[in-house]
Amino acid sequence: MPYTCSATQLPEVLVLEPKVVNIDRGFCFESFSARDFLEATGYHNPFVQDLHTRATHGVLVGIHYQIHHPHGKLVRVIAGRVFNVAVDLRKYSPSFGRSVGMAISSDKGQQLWIPPGFGHGFVVLSDAAEVLIKATDYAYAGHQRSVRWNDADLAIAWPAVGTPIIAAADAQAPCLRDAELFMENRLLSTQRWKSTRQFRGQVQVSNRLQPRNA
Numbered sequence: 001m002p003y004t005c006s007a008t009q010l011p012e013v014l015v016l017e018p019k020v021v022n023i024d025r026g027f028c029f030e031s032f033s034a035r036d037f038l039e040a041t042g043y044h045n046p047f048v049q050d051l052h053t054r055a056t057h058g059v060l061v062g063i064h065y066q067i068h069h070p071h072g073k074l075v076r077v078i079a080g081r082v083f084n085v086a087v088d089l090r091k092y093s094p095s096f097g098r099s100v101g102m103a104i105s106s107d108k109g110q111q112l113w114i115p116p117g118f119g120h121g122f123v124v125l126s127d128a129a130e131v132l133i134k135a136t137d138y139a140y141a142g143h144q145r146s147v148r149w150n151d152a153d154l155a156i157a158w159p160a161v162g163t164p165i166i167a168a169a170d171a172q173a174p175c176l177r178d179a180e181l182f183m184e185n186r187l188l189s190t191q192r193w194k195s196t197r198q199f200r201g202q203v204q205v206s207n208r209l210q211p212r213n214a
């Protein structure tokens with residue numbers, strides 16, 4: 001069951017919406033399909049780790065990224081409502097420093113695809129929320145980095161949540177201009193995930209990121 005796929009203002013950051021089937025005992029949907037993900041993004045099942053995180057209202061996390069082991073992340077919310085932000089941290093990118101934010105709720109099954117080279121943050125809008133993240137690399141403590149969530153250069157329009165609850169490491173994170181960022185050669189290893197005709201010949205896509213309905 002293919003996702004509905006739409007690009008955001010940052011065209012590599014995609015919103016994927018699976019078809020939810022309502023049945024008499026509840027609902028059912030394919031929350032991940034390697035075939036449909038390949039068709040939507042051009043990446044052939046790059047994921048190696050799932051992260052399940054729970055947080056209460058006002059918890060603000062990020063902007064997180066991993067230097068040397070850049071993550072792509074497929075983010076979904078399985079309980080509550082969460083405002084997610086993706087920030088382009090590729091120094092060489094035309095959209096470097098630009099961000100896109102989007103509230104996701106558990107009810108529609110929406111997922112946000114944030115490719116490697118972007119940072120990710122979120123704030124919890126509901127009383128509590130649970131977020132599931134499929135990641136394209138493992139977490140390496142020594143490589144984890146954060147850019148300051150309220151950096152004026154990023155000018156992220158966070159929704160109001162009162163006083164946000166922020167980990168000390170995130171509160172003290174460097175601003176974009178002082179942060180260690182992605183240089184082109186550090187992302188080259190991610191090319192290995194790109195696929196042309198690898199999915200048992202069933203799906204053929206271009207080797208460029210290409211939203212289905214772009």
Ligand SMILES: Cc1cn([C@H]2C[C@H](O)[C@@H](COP(=O)(O)OP(=O)(O)O[C@H]3O[C@@H](C)C(=O)[C@@H](O)[C@H]3O)O2)c(=O)[nH]c1=O
Binds near residue numbers: 065073120
């Ligand atoms: C990220 C991560 C954390 N942990 C553990 C380490 C620590 O004790 C605890 C909390 O870790 P953190 O403080 O990094 O959790 P958190 O501040 O929620 O960080 C997360 O932020 C969001 C935006 C992401 O995208 C995630 O990848 C991750 O960076 O969970 C793992 O075991 N595996 C993991 O992959």
